[in-house]
Amino acid sequence: xxxxxxxxxxxxxxxxxxxxxxxxxxxxxxxxxxxxxxxxxxxxxxxxxxxxxxxxxxxxxxxxxxxxxxxxxxxxxxxxxxxxxxxxxxxxxxxxxxxxxxxxxxxxxxxxxxxxxxxxxxxxxxxxxxxxxxxxxxxxxxxxxxxxxxxxxxxxxxxxxxxxxxxxxxxxxxxxxxxxxxxxxxxxxxxxxxxxxxxxxxxxxxxxxxxxxxxxxxxxxxxxxxxxxxxxxxxxxxxxxxxxxxxxxxxxxxxxxxxxxxxxxxxxxxxxxxxxxxxxxxxxxxxxxxxxxxxxxxxxxxxxxxxxxxxxxxxxxxxxxxxxxxxxxxxxxxxxxxxxxxxxxxxxxxxxxxxxxxxxxxxxxxxxxxxxxxxxxxxxxxxxxxxxxxxxxxxxxxxxxxxxxxxxxxxxxxxxxxxxxxxxxxxxxxxxxxxxxxxxxxxxxxxxxxxxxxxxxxxxxxxxxxxxxxxxxxxxxxxxxxxxxxxxxxxxxxxxxxxxxxxxxxxxxxxxxxxxxxxxxxxxxxxxxxxxxxxxxxxxxxxxxxxxxxxxxxxxxxxxxxxxxxxxxxxxxxxxxxxxxxxxxxxxxxxxxxxxxxxxxxxxxxxxxxxxxxxxxxxxxxxxxxxxxxxxxxxxxxxxxxxxxxxxxxxxxxxxxxxxxxxxxxxxxxxxxxxxxxxxxxxxxxxxxxxxxxxxxxxxxxxxxxxxxxxxxxxxxxxxxxxxxxxxxxxxxxxxxxxxxxxxxxxxxxxxxxxxxxxxxxxxxxxxxxxxx
Amino acid sequence: xxxxxxxxxxxxxxxxxxxxxxxxxxxxxxxxxxxxxxxxxxxxxxxxxxxxxxxxxxxxxxxxxxxxxxxxxxxxxxxxxxxxxxxxxxxxxxxxxxxxxxxxxxxxxxxxxxxxxxxxxxxxxxxxxxxxxxxxxxxxxxxxxxxxxxxxxxxxxxxxxx
Numbered sequence: 003x004x005x006x007x008x009x010x011x012x013x014x015x016x017x018x019x020x021x022x023x024x025x026x027x028x029x030x031x032x033x034x035x036x037x038x039x040x041x042x043x044x045x046x047x048x049x050x051x052x053x054x055x056x057x058x059x060x061x062x063x064x065x066x067x068x069x070x071x072x073x074x075x076x077x078x079x080x081x082x083x084x085x086x087x088x089x090x091x092x093x094x095x096x097x098x099x100x101x102x103x104x105x106x107x108x109x110x111x112x113x114x115x116x117x118x119x120x121x122x123x124x125x126x127x128x129x130x131x132x133x134x135x136x137x138x139x140x141x142x143x144x145x146x147x148x149x150x151x152x153x154x155x156x157x158x159x160x161x162x163x164x165x166x167x168x169x170x171x172x173x174x175x176x177x178x179x180x181x182x183x184x185x186x187x188x189x190x191x192x193x194x195x196x197x198x199x200x201x202x203x204x205x206x207x208x209x210x211x212x213x214x215x216x217x218x219x220x221x222x223x224x225x226x227x228x229x230x231x232x233x234x235x236x237x238x239x240x241x242x243x244x245x246x247x248x249x250x251x252x253x254x255x256x257x258x259x260x261x262x263x264x265x266x267x268x269x270x271x272x273x274x275x276x277x278x279x280x281x282x283x284x285x286x287x288x289x290x291x292x293x294x295x296x297x298x299x300x301x302x303x304x305x306x307x308x309x310x311x312x313x314x315x316x317x318x319x320x321x322x323x324x325x326x327x328x329x330x331x332x333x334x335x336x337x338x339x340x341x342x343x344x345x346x347x348x349x350x351x352x353x354x355x356x357x358x359x360x361x362x363x364x365x366x367x368x369x370x371x372x373x374x375x376x377x378x379x380x381x382x383x384x385x386x387x388x389x390x391x392x393x394x395x396x397x398x399x400x401x402x403x404x405x406x407x408x409x410x411x412x413x414x415x416x417x418x419x420x421x422x423x424x425x426x427x428x429x430x431x432x433x434x435x436x437x438x439x440x441x442x443x444x445x446x447x448x449x450x451x452x453x454x455x456x457x458x459x460x461x462x463x464x465x466x467x468x469x470x471x472x473x474x475x476x477x478x479x480x481x482x483x484x485x486x487x488x489x490x491x492x493x494x495x496x497x498x499x500x501x502x503x504x505x506x507x508x509x510x511x512x513x514x515x516x517x518x519x520x521x522x523x524x525x526x527x528x529x530x531x532x533x534x535x536x537x538x539x540x541x542x543x544x545x546x547x548x549x550x551x552x553x554x555x556x557x558x559x560x561x562x563x564x565x566x567x568x569x570x571x572x573x574x575x576x577x578x579x580x581x582x583x584x585x586x587x588x589x590x591x592x593x594x595x596x597x598x599x600x601x602x603x604x605x606x607x608x609x610x611x612x613x614x615x616x617x618x619x620x621x622x623x624x625x626x627x628x629x630x631x632x633x634x635x636x637x638x639x640x641x642x643x644x645x646x647x648x649x650x651x652x653x654x655x656x657x658x659x660x661x662x663x664x665x666x667x668x669x670x671x672x673x674x675x676x677x678x679x680x681x682x683x684x685x686x687x688x689x690x691x692x693x694x695x696x697x698x699x700x701x702x703x704x705x706x707x708x709x710x711x712x713x714x715x716x717x718x719x720x721x722x723x724x725x726x727x728x729x730x731x732x733x734x735x736x737x738x739x740x741x742x743x744x745x746x747x748x749x750x751x752x753x754x755x756x757x758x759x760x761x762x763x764x765x766x767x768x769x770x771x772x773x774x775x
Numbered sequence: 776x777x778x779x780x781x782x783x784x785x786x787x788x789x790x791x792x793x794x795x796x797x798x799x800x801x802x803x804x805x806x807x808x809x810x811x812x813x814x815x816x817x818x819x820x821x822x823x824x825x826x827x828x829x830x831x832x833x834x835x836x837x838x839x840x841x842x843x844x845x846x847x848x849x850x851x852x853x854x855x856x857x858x859x860x861x862x863x864x865x866x867x868x869x870x871x872x873x874x875x876x877x878x879x880x881x882x883x884x885x886x887x888x889x890x891x892x893x894x895x896x897x898x899x900x901x902x903x904x905x906x907x908x909x910x911x912x913x914x915x916x917x918x919x920x921x922x923x924x925x926x927x928x929x930x931x932x933x934x935x936x937x
Contacts (some may be wrong), residue, residue, distance in 0.1 A: 029871035030863055032879030033886055035814020035854035039879075123797070195818040195826055195914050196880040246816075246880030247914050278819045433902070444902045454937040503878025503915045666874040666920075673917030674877065700823035700912070708905040712916045 016581055019516040020728065025664035026508050027525065028501075040216035040243025041199035045271035048201070049078055051264045052125035052274065053257070054115040054132050055283060056107035059353035059693025060141035060156060063105055066115060070131040077128045077737065079267050082202040086263070088232030092255050094222065094358070098159050101230050101259050108138070108156055108318035109355055110694050111283025118264040118272055120613070132197040141353035141693045145292070145315040148350035156318070156353060163316050163349040164324040168331055168622025170403040171342035177298030177306035181378040185295065185371040188687035189315075190288035190678075192360050193705055196246010198256045198284055201277040202265035210237035211262045213619035216245040218252045218500050221534035224423035230259045231266065242528040248502035249678070250359030251285040253539055254321050269773030282698030286321045286358030286646055287485045287688060289314040289349075291330070293371040298342075303383040304389045307342035308403070310334050310371070314349045314357075319360030323349040328476060328618065328626060329364030329740035332404050335540045336372040337414040337469040337632050338394035343403035345622065349667060359539055361678060362470070365710045369468045370766055373743035377465070377750070387465050387747075391418050396469070396632075404618060406625040410731075411723045413658050417634040418467055420656035420717045424636070426463075427652045427713075431640050432456040447640055447647035449709055454642045460755050461651070464747025466635045466740030472732045473542040473628035476617045480542065485526075485551035486514065486558045493518060493595035495554075496526035499535040499547040504734060505667040506543050510551045512664060513728070517555035518562070519579040519595035533609065541631065541732025544663065547611035549727035557606035566598050625772075629725060629747040633736035635676070637744040638712075646770025648684050660723040660731035668733050673714045674735025677706050682738075685710065687767050698726035742766060749773065782847050786810065786855030798844055802836075803827045805843035806853060814854035814883045818912075825911030829853045830885035835891040837910075854883035857890060865928050866890055873924035877915035885911045889925055897936075898929050 015021040031037035068080040082105040083090065090104065092096045103114050117128040142153040148161040155161055158402035196742065203215040210233060217223050220240040228238040245252070257274045265272040276284050290316045298307040311328050316323035320478040331347035360366075376394075380387040393415035401407050432441020441456040448454045474480040485496040493514050501507045535547045559579070566584055567574035570593075576586050585592045616624040641647070653676050662668045685704040689696040697703045722729030746763050754760035763772055784791050786806070793809050806812045806829070815838050816826040822837040829838045830852040858864040863871065866889050876882050885908065892899060892907045899907065904925050905918075913921065 023874070025871045025874075026876060028879070029876050030861070030867070032876050032882050033863055033867035033870045034858065034860060035812075035883040035886075036860060037879055038813075039816070041816070042807075067918060178856075193914055194814070194878070194880075195912065196878060245878060246818075247878040249914070442902055444906055450906070505877065541782065616841075670874050670877055670916055670920055673919040674915045675915035675917070678914075699821060700819040701821055705824075705912050705914065707909040707912060708907045708918050708922070714917065714919055 048271040056112040060139040061136035071128040076124040079118040089229040092226040116260045169344040175342040178301045182296035187367045189290040192249035192251035194247030202261040204265045214243040219537035245502040253359045288360035289357040291367040317354040317356035319356045326364040330368040417656045421634040424654040445471040447642040447649040460752040462752030463750040466744030468740035471627040475626045480536040481611040482535040482546040482550040484554040486554035487605040493523040500538040553608035631731040635744040637748040639748040646774035656717040661729035676741045677740045679741030683742045802840035802841040802843040826884040828887040869924040873918040875924040881913040
């Protein structure tokens with residue numbers, strides 16, 4: 003493992019400033035169990051809430067009879083669609099999802115009613131006692147049928163959520179070499195560990211409500227909740243409850259409106275908390291997708307044109323499907339130059355579980371297709387897969403197939419070369435021999451099952467590289483707000499940026515220490531008592547909220563410099579921060595920054611906006627994205643070809659990070675993101691049969707453990723991006739994107755060594771039967 | 776509710792009366808909802824993720840799978856009993872220092888599992904660490920920094936012992 007030295011970025015940075023890796027301010031509370039997650043928050047006189055969900059993928063609600071539930075001691079409220087006082091639906095882009103199903107249920111798990119009772123067990127019994135009569139309808143479970151119009155609309159908005167074409171350059175261009183394939187990506191769950199939970203506390207008189215909630219975007223939640231409650235936004239106050247991971251699954255509304263409705267109805271605090279089984283039904287997932295792709299290239303492997311048709315199954319409600327689709331189609335070329343393209347993208351509605359944001363957001367599905375294609379192209383041209391990628395590698399100034407120029411630092415070739423330069427694992431199959439001379443069975447595919455014979459194991463190597471857009475797209479102004487206050491030499495920062503584990507609470511004080519030269523930086527509560535910070539998603543908070551904190555601190559620093567200049571007969575324009583001092587370099591004048599602020603209060607709020615982007619026109623042309631980041635991955639796997647078992651041995655990666663503001667946090671994002679990419683490659687998939695989920699629990703939905711996740715060797719490509727406020731790019735999503743195709747390519751490589759042919763493996767996750775049958 | 780039970784648990788060196796519990800209630804729910812010890816976390820309710828790990832009579836268990844009433848007379852240690860507030864144990868401090876904590880939801884369970892591992896195996900190999908901790912799922916970190924934290928503690932304890 004390559005750990006970047008603490009001062010690698012900034013040379014002599016003092017500990018706690020940018021470029022160093024101070025520990026998390028919430029770290030001690032988290033290791034001691036005293037950090038308050040949203041599921042740990044209670045209030046005096048608190049009731050519990052629970053949700054009744056549809057057992058059918060598609061059905062008409064004939065009647066709901068709550069009388070038996072009311073017979074149970076301790077039941078305090080039963081609410082249905084009739085009890086929603088405001089807007090009946092919510093949604094991130096279009097408001098097409100009902101708070102409670104009214105006449106029709108459209109997926110297994112759709113909320114139909116909610117109850118409040120004295121305790122969770124009484125809630126459970128009340129839910130069981132609610133009698134709902136359904137008229138079961140024929141579900142739409144085939145995305146192609148949604149496109150073809152073969153099924154009556156399952157929603158007033160129709161069965162197609164978005165259809166978008168991209169036509170770039172000469173659509174009739176052809177290449178000497180043509181490769182094509184059809185690729186499938188399964189439905190992945192974010193599987194954060196901290197289940198959905200919230201506490202709603204009503205204001206006296208029911209005029210407002212305070213919601214403690216684990217979310218990714220407090221202000222967007224507030225807007226949607228207030229609309230459904232029929233309250234003005236300022237009557238709904240959100241406070242970030244401790245967030246146990248997010249990965250996209252907390253961008254949509256889950257239990258927020260239900261909890262507030264129950265609390266307002268009963269004029270008492272109400273808690274809701276999902277079980278794991280309910281969580282699988284209660285949040286959106288990564289879109290399953292089918293992608294056909296054809297590459298045209300010159301005989302030496304230079305890409306001439308791509309053609310693709312992408313179909314994303316959005317499930318029952320739109321969520322962010324249209325934005326996920328746009329990411330996939332606009333990044334279909336990957337991190338490679340491509341002058342001509344014809345891409346046809348569909349996001350459709352079915353009676354499957356709703357899909358939306360998950361780490362990588364559309365780029366993941368596209369990458370599995372284009373990276374598999376790059377390997378096919380390399381084989382067809384008889385070129386090394388690394389050389390082929392470098393030959394086509396995008397550079398600053400190249401354009402997307404939408405016509406948008408890539409203006410950011412774009413070290414694609416460097417990422418690939420640096421990854422290739424990282425050492426391969428030094429241990430053979432099965433690890434270093436054990437004292438008995440045999441292999442370490444825990445390092446063989448199958449592990450503790452002791453099923454594999456070491457002599458039968460084949461090692462393969464595979465490659466992946468990817469591009470990810472940072473921030474929101476298509477003309478959306480996802481600005482961020484921050485406030486910086488200095489009083490008595492202590493800095494206090496306030497923002498609404500959701501801390502979900504990524505470490506913005508560590509980074510924000512680093513920014514303030516660097517800009518202001520003051521070490522004592524504290525954080526105010528994260529809530530809606532300040533402007534929006536946008537969502538903790540799209541790898542955007544270091545850039546956006548980092549930009550806002552930086553701007554607020556710079557505004558305060560300007561005030562400090564004016565004060566210091568007038569007190570000491572200096573020119574404010576000549577002052578600088580050097581460590582913890584304010585200095586005038588020309589004269590050598592210097593004063594400790596804390597002393598300089600003594601007795602003074604400075605308080606500034608700033609918004610950071612990225613430059614505007616555009617929507618796509620009917621030909622898919624435009625500049626929809628804000629910025630881009632790149633990464634390369636190399637996977638080494640050991641495969642048992644007879645049993646279909648895989649052991650990932652090592653992942654190497656070089657990632658374009660711009661500038662590592664907190665190197666240890668960057669490594670944490672890289673390793674954690676790769677683990678989720680590994681999960682999609684060989685383990686994780688939500689299985690639905692006829693619209694019914696079959697594995698909504700951690701026994702059957704397999705997550706990578708300590709034994710599944712290999713060592714990661716990483717290099718950070720640090721070329722500060724002049725377009726980024728701190729030179730730093732977002733680092734959260736890229737690790738997840740191309741680690742998946744790299745692992746699958748490594749399995750293919752191993753299987754090719756067995757019989758000279760191998761297996762196509764055009765579907766993720768790769769299952770044992772895909773390998774051995 | 777089912778019949779209210781009154782029994783006494785021995786948690787973190789203290790005797791704690793459990794009232795108003797129902798007889799089949801899990802140790803996890805009793806710790807969290809009856810005794811106010813919310814350090815142990817529930818994340819799967821079926822013993823797959825380890826977030827609820829506590830130590831009962833020197834044995835690491837998933838408290839979601841243990842009936843609270845069956846733990847009467849046994850010594851229960853939760854994450855709150857590892858060290859006094861504000862003075863983390865060596866394992867806890869190593870997690871903070873090594874970057875082994877992100878969202879932190881799995882962390883209390885891992886703290887219990889790592890203390891248990893290092894008490895039994897002071898100098899574990901990489902494979903031993905991975906195998907022993909494989910019952911604790913972390914979704915944020917990819918495990919690399921957690922392994923680093925465990926190794927840091929093992930080295931520090933060995934150096935201290937010599």
